[in-house]
Amino acid sequence: QKEVEQNSGPLSVPEGAIASLNCTYSDRGSQSFFWYRQYSGKSPELIMSIYSNGDKEDGRFTAQLNKASQYVSLLIRDSQPSDSATYLCAVTGNSNTGNQFYFGTGTSLTVIP
């Protein structure tokens, strides 16, 4: 298994604040990076994908990728109570291994009204 690490949390932020979630990965050849949200008892739901260095914004969500540092993050602006969930970072394999799709340990986020 490839190593994908996240701060397990729990992370608590007040409503309206910015939540910052971080993920590091061990395989320098990893090509694709994803953030999933998982509510308790439900399956993971794709929030963001990012494939190249830099920032990618989608509504209140911004994903940031730094391949040199092997680091990917997710910022949630104007956090809402409905954002309370576990956030999973996922990383795919390199061009040789392909099709490997590994998850980090997950960060539990609670947004306090």
Next chain:
Amino acid sequence: DTEVTQTPKHLVMGMTNKKSLKCEQHMGHRAMYWYKQKAKKPPELMFVYSYEKLSINESVPSRFSPECPNSSLLNLHLHALQPEDSALYLCASSQVENTEAFFGQGTRLTVV
């Protein structure tokens, strides 16, 4: 449409039973995955099929047997499971390798 359908939603089986989990997608995806997820843990990769061929088997015990009859279907055959195999079993698919994967709602399996 990003729908992956898994059946059944819940399954209770004895340790001597044989059962199958089913997964179906009609998005034209050519990679399909089985994951196992225990409570408060991340999904753990079990098998990957790429173009209907098994490409990854993450050292899963032989009591779990995957099958990909065609590009839309993925099965997981279960036999002689142990209580510790009780978990949420998730199926996912992606267009090709290294692209966005979409998950089914999962099968909650209890082994008694």
